[in-house]
Amino acid sequence: MSYPVIKVENLGKKYIIGHQQEGHGKYVALRDVIAEKVLWLKNAFFHFASPDSRFTTHDSHLEEFWALKDISFEIKQGDRVGIIGRNGAGKSTLLKILSRITEPTTGSVSIKGRVASLLEVGTGFHPELTGRENIYLNGAILGMTKAEIKRKFDEIVAFAEVEKFLDTPVKRYSSGMYVRLAFAVAAHLESEMLLVDEVLAVGDFQFRKKCLKKMKDVSMGEDKTVLFVSHDMCAIQNICNKAILLDKGRIGFIGEVDEVIKKYMSETESMVKISLLDWTPKKSYPFSEIVQIKRFYITDEAGNIPRGMLYNSKKYTINIDAHLLQADSRLIFSMAFYDGERNLIFTSDIHDSGGMDFSALKTGHIKISVDMPIDLFLSRMYSVELLCCFHHLGWVLPPDNDSRLRFEVFRDMDLNPYANESRLGMLAPTLKWKIN
Numbered sequence: 001m002s003y004p005v006i007k008v009e010n011l012g013k014k015y016i017i018g019h020q021q022e023g024h025g026k027y028v029a030l031r032d033v034i035a036e037k038v039l040w041l042k043n044a045f046f047h048f049a050s051p052d053s054r055f056t057t058h059d060s061h062l063e064e065f066w067a068l069k070d071i072s073f074e075i076k077q078g079d080r081v082g083i084i085g086r087n088g089a090g091k092s093t094l095l096k097i098l099s100r101i102t103e104p105t106t107g108s109v110s111i112k113g114r115v116a117s118l119l120e121v122g123t124g125f126h127p128e129l130t131g132r133e134n135i136y137l138n139g140a141i142l143g144m145t146k147a148e149i150k151r152k153f154d155e156i157v158a159f160a161e162v163e164k165f166l167d168t169p170v171k172r173y174s175s176g177m178y179v180r181l182a183f184a185v186a187a188h189l190e191s192e193m194l195l196v197d198e199v200l201a202v203g204d205f206q207f208r209k210k211c212l213k214k215m216k217d218v219s220m221g222e223d224k225t226v227l228f229v230s231h232d233m234c235a236i237q238n239i240c241n242k243a244i245l246l247d248k249g250r251i252g253f254i255g256e257v258d259e260v261i262k263k264y265m266s267e268t269e270s271m272v273k274i275s276l277l278d279w280t281p282k283k284s285y286p287f288s289e290i291v292q293i294k295r296f297y298i299t300d301e302a303g304n305i306p307r308g309m310l311y312n313s314k315k316y317t318i319n320i321d322a323h324l325l326q327a328d329s330r331l332i333f334s335m336a337f338y339d340g341e342r343n344l345i346f347t348s349d350i351h352d353s354g355g356m357d358f359s360a361l362k363t364g365h366i367k368i369s370v371d372m373p374i375d376l377f378l379s380r381m382y383s384v385e386l387l388c389c390f391h392h393l394g395w396v397l398p399p400d401n402d403s404r405l406r407f408e409v410f411r412d413m414d415l416n417p418y419a420n421e422s423r424l425g426m427l428a429p430t431l432k433w434k435i436n
Contacts, residue, residue, distance in 0.1 A: 004074045004112075005192065005225055006098065011071035011107035013093055017063050067093040068249045071107070075242075077192070078223045080216070082236035082257060084264050085246035091229045094246070095119055095195050098227065113192025113225075114142050118182055127171035131162055131181055134170055138185045152188045159214070160184035180207060187214050193225045194218065215239055233261050233379060233410060265309060265410065276406045277305050279386075287396045290328060295321040296386045296403050298372065312411045316372040320386065324363050330391040333368060336399070340381035345426045376427045377409040 068090045075081055083091045096102040097109060099117035116138075125134045135156055139149035157163055160181040162173075170178060186194060194215065216239045219226040230236055236243060236257060243260035245252035253263050278297040285293065300306050301315050310316055320333060334349030348370070386403040388396035397403055411428070 003077055005077045006075040006112075006227075007110040008074075008098075009072050009108050009110075011068055011094075011097065011109060012066060012105050013068040013090075013097060013102065014105040015065045015067060017065045066249050068097075068104075071249075071251055073244060073251065073254055075225060075227070077225055078219065079242055080219045080226045080240040081228070082240035082243040082260075083227060083229045083246065084231070084233070084236060084243060084260065085252070088248075089246040090249040091246055092119065092197055095197055095227065095229060099195055111193070114190070115193045115195060116142060116186040116189055116191035117195040118179075118186040119195070119197040125170050125178070125182065128169055130169055131160075131166045131173070134181070135185055139189050142189055142191055144190060148190060152190070156181075156184045156188045159188065159210070176207070183211055183214075187211070187218060191224070193227070195227045197229045198231065212239060233265070237261060279403050279405060281403070285396050285401075286394060287390060290324075290326045290390070291331060291388070291396060292323040292325065293320070293386070293388060293397060293403070294323060295319070296405065297321075298405060298407065309408045309410045310372075310374060310377075312374045312377070312409065314374070316374055318370045318372050318384065318405075320368040322366050322368070324361060324366050327361055327363060328390065330393060332389050332391055334387045334389075335370070336385045336387060338383045338385070339426050340383075342383075343426070345382075374409065375430055377411075378426070378428050379409055379411045381406065381408045383407070 071090075071094065083094065085091055093102065095117065096119060097104050098111065099115060099119060101117075101119070126137060129137060135153060136146065136149055139146075139152075157166060160177075160183075162177055162181050165173065165177060170181070173181070183196075186196070196211075196215065212235055215226050215228065218224045219239075226239070228236065228239055240257045242255065243257045244254050245260050245264050253260050278295070280295050281293055297305060297319050298310075299317050299319060306316070318335065332349055332351070334347060336347045337345050339345055350368070383404050383406045385399070385401070385405075386397055387399060387401075389398075390396065
């Protein structure tokens with residue numbers, strides 16, 4: 001039977017942040033700086049001497065900021081907990097407090113067991129020491145004996161793939177090598193808890209996949225508790241059995257991972273602007289005397305523009321509204337699809353359906369619709385760009401114009417239960433397999 005290994009009660013973390021005073025230039029006199037610091041120290045002294053009093057700085061450019069406020073929860077041994085929330089919600093601050101890197105301002109944290117954490121690239125590494133020496137140093141910090149570290153040493157090196165550079169000072173490592181070794185040490189040394197921030201974004205895709213699998217394996221096989229901060233909902237869903245949603249430094253929701261992700265998605269969707277899925281040109285383009293592009297947008301099955309994420313369990317249509325002034329067979333519409341890093345992944349044009357002879361159409365309003373291949377996309381951010389040209393004449397809408405729709409896909413339904421975890425590449429096509 002599992003028991004609580006992390007208990008957090010009324011946790012709060014306050015920072016004093018500064019703002020540039022209105023009217024101040026870049027130059028500030030030394031006497032002003034000294035006077036401000038003396039006043040700040042005096043106020044701080046009276047604040048700590050009288051716990052019931054509220055600390056105020058009396059400086060218009062200093063402000064109290066609570067990164068965390070009134071946080072309380074328990075985590076049991078073997079739980080795999082995802083911590084999610086928008087940027088600035090306090091996720092990384094919480095992990096730093098649990099890792100004892102930062103002290104809380106209020107409340108208490110009780111932890112039973114040794115904690116291995118990976119919050120920033122090379123956390124706990126000494127830059128002047130070699131990779132080999134840092135493995136032993138990290139093990140010693142965790143309270144392990146030399147014999148215990150030696151038993152895991154070969155496994156750590158093999159996972160990190162840094163054999164050739166093992167005796168090189170880590171200050172000469174690339175960011176990728178750094179994070180590979182740091183994660184390998186944190187995941188393999190004998191700790192009861194593993195805390196991982198989104199530092200894995202530094203690694204390449206293959207390494208991230210290996211890390212996610214390792215976190216899942218160690219938590220389930222070795223009964224190790226895992227806390228994982230990520231914006232990748234698929235990774236959270238595949239690794240974690242529970243989740244904590246933070247919202248502006250406070251607990252928004254705690255529960256089973258699917259429930260928390262669903263709540264987070266619904267809240268995120270309400271903040272997404274429709275304009276990301278709906279484009280109307282704000283300037284004229286060449287050949288406007290022949291065709292005018294009026295609108296480029298995505299609709300759902302009901303014909304409405306979705307608010308937020310697109311789900312692969314639903315159907316969507318990409319639409320083009322235009323006004324044809326002259327019928328011309330050389331007119332071509334096409335689209336280019338990109339990933340979140342602006343890498344081109346595929347294109348499609350009107351000839352994919354056998355072509356369309358615009359010379360046979362009547363002039364006036366035309367609407368072109370394309371069924372969106374939603375099942376091709378992984379749970380990531382993508383964009384689609386509309387292009388239009390006259391064959392051998394020139395562009396109406398050239399590449400890199402402003403007609404780009406941005407959309408995020410979430411795979412809430414998949415025939416393959418391992419698809420989100422094991423697929424490589426940029427797309428997730430469903431192919432027809434046969435066995436004789």
